[in-house]
Amino acid sequence: MHSPLNRQSTRFKCEGIELSTSTLADQVGFGTAALMPVFDLIEKHVFAAERLHGDDTTIPIQAKDKCTTGRIWTYVCDDRPFGGTAAPAAIYYASSNRRGEHPQKHLAGYGGILQSDCYNGFEPLSVAEKKAVPITFAFCHAHARRKFFELADIQKSARDRKRRGKPISPIALEAVQRYDALFEIERQINGLSAEERLAARQEKSQPLFDDMHEWLKRERATLSRSSEVIEPIDYMLKRWDGFARFLEDGRICLTNNAAERALRGIALGRRNWTFAGSQRGADRAAIMLTFITTCRLNDVDPKAWLADVFARIADLPVSRLHELLPWEWKAQKGTAIAAAA
Numbered sequence: 024m025h026s027p028l029n030r031q032s033t034r035f036k037c038e039g040i041e042l043s044t045s046t047l048a049d050q051v052g053f054g055t056a057a058l059m060p061v062f063d064l065i066e067k068h069v070f071a072a073e074r075l076h077g078d079d080t081t082i083p084i085q086a087k088d089k090c091t092t093g094r095i096w097t098y099v100c101d102d103r104p105f106g107g108t109a110a111p112a113a114i115y116y117a118s119s120n121r122r123g124e125h126p127q128k129h130l131a132g133y134g135g136i137l138q139s140d141c142y143n144g145f146e147p148l149s150v151a152e153k154k155a156v157p158i159t160f161a162f163c164h165a166h167a168r169r170k171f172f173e174l175a176d177i178q179k180s181a182r183d184r185k186r187r188g189k190p191i192s193p194i195a196l197e198a199v200q201r202y203d204a205l206f207e208i209e210r211q212i213n214g215l216s217a218e219e220r221l222a223a224r225q226e227k228s229q230p231l232f233d234d235m236h237e238w239l240k241r242e243r244a245t246l247s248r249s250s251e252v253i254e255p256i257d258y259m260l261k262r263w264d265g266f267a268r269f270l271e272d273g274r275i276c277l278t279n280n281a282a283e284r285a286l287r288g289i290a291l292g293r294r295n296w297t298f299a300g301s302q303r304g305a306d307r308a309a310i311m312l313t314f315i316t317t318c319r320l321n322d323v324d325p326k327a328w329l330a331d332v333f334a335r336i337a338d339l340p341v342s343r344l345h346e347l348l349p350w351e352w353k354a355q356k357g358t359a360i361a362a363a364a
Contacts, residue, residue, distance in 0.1 A: 075098050077096070171198040
């Protein structure tokens with residue numbers, strides 16, 4: 024998945040096949056163009072979800088004289104944590120920067136729940152005056168916990184020369200412990216229905232979270248401006264309603280890990296392919312990532328799916344294109360295997 028085209032060209036040459044990098048790039052372009060109808064169907068499926076995970080990561084994009092820092096955005100629908108039956112899927116987009124106009128364009132027609140970090144570019148999407156159907160935000164507690172964990176990590180503190188063996192923050196350590204209790208409840212209710220999850224949270228999580236709120240406010244009042252733990256405390260207190268939203272809706276997850284997992288491959292792949300050759304190349308990468316990740320979310324082999332879809336898509340009428348969606352493709356293959364047996 025992460026082998027750059029120039030390396031593939033070299034490998035083909037070793038086997039006696041002359042394929043230039045530009046020829047391979049053209050093949051990727053033709054392939055993504057042929058599969059755009061399926062991409063559009065996946066996009067429609069994702070944005071029909073009542074709840075989405077959203078996140079982004081950097082991608083260097085080659086310009087005329089240098090590489091610019093572009094972005095790959097992803098939006099993931101995955102209802103399995105609350106027993107939903109809709110097929111999981113992920114959509115990706117590429118942009119040349121991280122300006123808020125990009126997610127605002129992606130989500131212009133969406134009006135459900137968005138689980139994300141606290142990126143300011145999302146904020147206009149929740150304002151009724153700026154959007155006909157405002158989005159409801161639920162912030163990621165993994166991000167919040169991580170900020171405390173970094174100040175409570177004994178091993179990292181010992182290794183970090185800048186800290187010079189500085190003792191860990193007892194407030195950060197207690198915050199991590201409080202979060203661990205909340206995450207333990209989430210592990211117990213994972214996969215239950217939204218109603219069951221909500222009932223369990225109101226019974227078990229809400230008292231813990233309300234107590235954490237009061238504790239954070241008390242501790243914040245006693246800290247000096249130079250205290251490192253002020254930043255993660257303020258990060259939560261200033262956005263408390265968004266962090267508390269999981270107590271109002273059983274569909275909401277405590278974390279945005281679904282989107283982070285969808286971007287993990289890009290972070291790993293950057294070491295191999297280094298950069299996208301152009302904005303068009305980044306767009307093509309986003310399209311292919313959509314297919315590969317959606318296949319994996321549905322336990323479908325991306326290579327087998329791509330080979331079959333490329334062979335069939337030209338002959339399928341528009342009314343049957345939905346049969347190529349990874350989850351429907353998997354169901355059809357399973358039916359065919361059962362019939363053959």
